[in-house]
Amino acid sequence: MSVGELLRVHGKPPREVYFDLENSGYVPREVVEEMIPYFNSVGYGHPSITHKPGWEAYEVVHETKELLSRVLNAGGLGEFAIVHSGTEANNLAVLGHALANRERRGKILVSAVEHLSVIHPAELAERLFGFRVLRVPVDGEGFVDPEVLRELVDRDTSLVSIQMVNHEIGTIQMISELSRIVKEVNPSTVFHTDAADAFGRVPIDLRELEHVDMLTISSHKIHGPRGVGVLFVREGLRLEPVLRGQLSSERLWPGVENVPLIAGFRKAVELAFDGFEWHVSKTRELRDALVRGILERVADVLINGPSDFSKRAPDNANLSFLYVEGEALTVELSLHGVYVSSGSACTSRILEPSHVLLAIGRRHEEAHGSILLKTSRYHTVEDVEYAVEVFPKAVARLRSISAARA
Amino acid sequence: MSTRIPLPYTPKVLELFRSPKNAGPMEDADVVESAGSPACGDMIRLYLKVSERDGEEVIERATFESYGCAANIAAASILTELVVGKSMREAWRISWKDVADELGGLPPIKYHCSILAVGALKRAVRSYYGKVGRRPDWLPEDLTIEERQTLEEEKMIERLYSGQGFRIAIALPRSGSSGQGA
Ligand SMILES: Cc1ncc(COP(=O)(O)O)c(C=O)c1O
Numbered sequence: 399m400s401v402g403e404l405l406r407v408h409g410k411p412p413r414e415v416y417f418d419l420e421n422s423g424y425v426p427r428e429v430v431e432e433m434i435p436y437f438n439s440v441g442y443g444h445p446s447i448t449h450k451p452g453w454e455a456y457e458v459v460h461e462t463k464e465l466l467s468r469v470l471n472a473g474g475l476g477e478f479a480i481v482h483s484g485t486e487a488n489n490l491a492v493l494g495h496a497l498a499n500r501e502r503r504g505k506i507l508v509s510a511v512e513h514l515s516v517i518h519p520a521e522l523a524e525r526l527f528g529f530r531v532l533r534v535p536v537d538g539e540g541f542v543d544p545e546v547l548r549e550l551v552d553r554d555t556s557l558v559s560i561q562m563v564n565h566e567i568g569t570i571q572m573i574s575e576l577s578r579i580v581k582e583v584n585p586s587t588v589f590h591t592d593a594a595d596a597f598g599r600v601p602i603d604l605r606e607l608e609h610v611d612m613l614t615i616s617s618h619k620i621h622g623p624r625g626v627g628v629l630f631v632r633e634g635l636r637l638e639p640v641l642r643g644q645l646s647s648e649r650l651w652p653g654v655e656n657v658p659l660i661a662g663f664r665k666a667v668e669l670a671f672d673g674f675e676w677h678v679s680k681t682r683e684l685r686d687a688l689v690r691g692i693l694e695r696v697a698d699v700l701i702n703g704p705s706d707f708s709k710r711a712p713d714n715a716n717l718s719f720l721y722v723e724g725e726a727l728t729v730e731l732s733l734h735g736v737y738v739s740s741g742s743a744c745t746s747r748i749l750e751p752s753h754v755l756l757a758i759g760r761r762h763e764e765a766h767g768s769i770l771l772k773t774s775r776y777h778t779v780e781d782v783e784y785a786v787e788v789f790p791k792a793v794a795r796l797r798s799i800s801a802a803r804a
Numbered sequence: 805m806s807t808r809i810p811l812p813y814t815p816k817v818l819e820l821f822r823s824p825k826n827a828g829p830m831e832d833a834d835v836v837e838s839a840g841s842p843a844c845g846d847m848i849r850l851y852l853k854v855s856e857r858d859g860e861e862v863i864e865r866a867t868f869e870s871y872g873c874a875a876n877i878a879a880a881s882i883l884t885e886l887v888v889g890k891s892m893r894e895a896w897r898i899s900w901k902d903v904a905d906e907l908g909g910l911p912p913i914k915y916h917c918s919i920l921a922v923g924a925l926k927r928a929v930r931s932y933y934g935k936v937g938r939r940p941d942w943l944p945e946d947l948t949i950e951e952r953q954t955l956e957e958e959k960m961i962e963r964l965y966s967g968q969g970f971r972i973a974i975a976l977p978r979s980g981s982s983g984q985g986a
Contacts (some may be wrong), residue, residue, distance in 0.1 A: 407815040421808075514807065723845055725811075725873035729821060743845045744873035749913070750964070751845065762961060763842035799827040801849040802842040802871035 411735025415781040419772035432665035436658035446646040455657045462664040472604040476632040479650040484594040484616025485515040487627035496523035497638035504556035510757040539704040540569030551583040562596035566754040567703025568714025577609035598670040622666030677775040682712035684773040691786030713772040722796040730792040741768040814908035821874040826867045826884035835932045839924035843961045846872040850924040861892040875914040879921040923954030
């Protein structure tokens with residue numbers, strides 16, 4: 399099999415628009431340019447060594463944390479551990495907590511719609527150390543019911559992990575209220591929130607979120623480079639490193655800091671927060687136009703996630719196109735230069751559709767036809783118009799040969 | 805999303821996905837059979853027009869409808885091309901491997917697409933002889949591997965729906981090797 403041949407047959411569509419920002423995306427030129435000097439002209443040293451290139455490297459790490467502290471209003475509240483992905487940050491949160499508390503064990507509560515980088519480490523903590531993992535159910539739009547959470551938390555609850563924004567359906571959880579309830583029932587329960595898809599999209603104030611003990615960020619979710627993640631850890635929290643090796647500037651993560659990528663991430667944070675409100679409203683307008691345009695032109699489409707769009711992340715759109723299978727639709731759209739992903743089983747290793755869509759009660763055949771799109775401030779009105787033109791054609795072609803048509 | 809896997813399709817799969825041959829229902833089909841279901845995320849419906857030539861049944865025309873991934877559509881398309889002009893007896897000998905090979909190969913996780921296509925074909929052949937009320941000696945009573953696998957896939961989805969149910973269970977099932985958390 400030659401992937402080159404596949405790409406040749408695919409060809410370059412006349413216009414290309416990338417909406418698969420959930421699964422990774424492009425890095426703008428300003429961010430790329432910020433990284434380049436750090437490979438060979440400045441800060442290419444090890445941040446914990448006492449020489450100029452080392453201190454230059456340390457400056458990047460240090461300044462990045464200062465910046466995070468400012469944009470999240472976290473001054474004096476704790477530390478930011480910079481790790482190599484959001485996945486690693488979530489592993490550090492869940493397994494690092496489990497390691498530090500393995501003698502006492504207890505329950506770990508995760509919402510049913512968490513990212514697998516939370517669910518799987520929780521299951522590992524169960525297998526390795528005997529924690530008990532409970533899944534907190536969500537309603538048809540992906541919300542955790544505060545009263546259900548109150549029922550589930552007890553004296554034995556060690557950790558609760560509930561994401562701030564769902565990565566697939568954009569549900570914005572009421573983290574302030576949920577974390578308060580957890581601490582009301584059990585003040586010693588640790589509360590983690592995966593904010594990978596909230597950061598840069600919804601305001602986050604760690605001084606206000608006083609009951610949040612840990613928070614996850616991922617660089618490539620905000621047009622930064624892949625391979626940088628951050629875990630905020632509140633002062634005084636017991637957490638053990640998961641990976642072992644030579645420590646450097648991070649107490650919780652060994653290995654040499656990837657300074658060029660961190661510099662790129664820092665730039666991406668600056669860009670995201672420079673005109674935050676404007677970025678959010680532009681993103682929202684584009685998303686609304688995209689959804690409206692598609693719904694006007696294509697019949698038999700379900701909206702997955704909150705129907706009240708004010709309760710949904712501004713960038714997220716998730717639609718199920720009945721009678722077509724999502725993977726086929728991603729390929730068809732790709733041939734037209736519109737790049738999206740699907741929660742269909744056909745894109746997965748295990749031939750089961752997205753656990754998020756099943757958790758909100760979608761039937762398998764509805765989940766198989768799901769398409770996830772995310773807009774950003776880098777999209778234009780023309781990008782959206784192009785997608786709105788392409789979708790009806792793509793869906794119609796696949797429906798015309800569909801065996802599932804009623 | 806759930807756990808992902810790269811799917812480097814062959815050029816042939818992409819070509820047939822883009823321009824499938826023999827797609828659509830057939831008004832005057834002698835036999836129509838399907839395999840899979842929308843809930844499985846994979847379904848192929850096969851239409852055959854059969855005529856007699858020199859005392860043998862020959863597949864004169866074949867069309868398909870498909871609900872499924874790009875590989876599913878390509879597999880169904882190539883299958884229709886493979887069977888046209890063949891006698892029923894020859895068509896019966898087509899295996900899922902033949903279909904995958906004709907596509908230049910499939911990623912292993914997509915083998916079930918060619919299995920489903922051939923499963924539909926074998927069901928159609930059986931159904932044809934069921935209708936005419938005669939079983940040729942080359943047609944075994946035992947199900948072929950493709951028919952068994954197709955049944956297996958169709959049953960799996962029923963189990964997923966009826967079993968412990970993904971949705972309501974509060975406790976996460978212990979993960980085996982499946983990699984799916986919820
Ligand atoms: C909610 C959420 N958490 C964690 C991650 C993992 O981040 P990364 O891709 O940096 O490992 C993602 C990214 O897909 C995500 O969407």
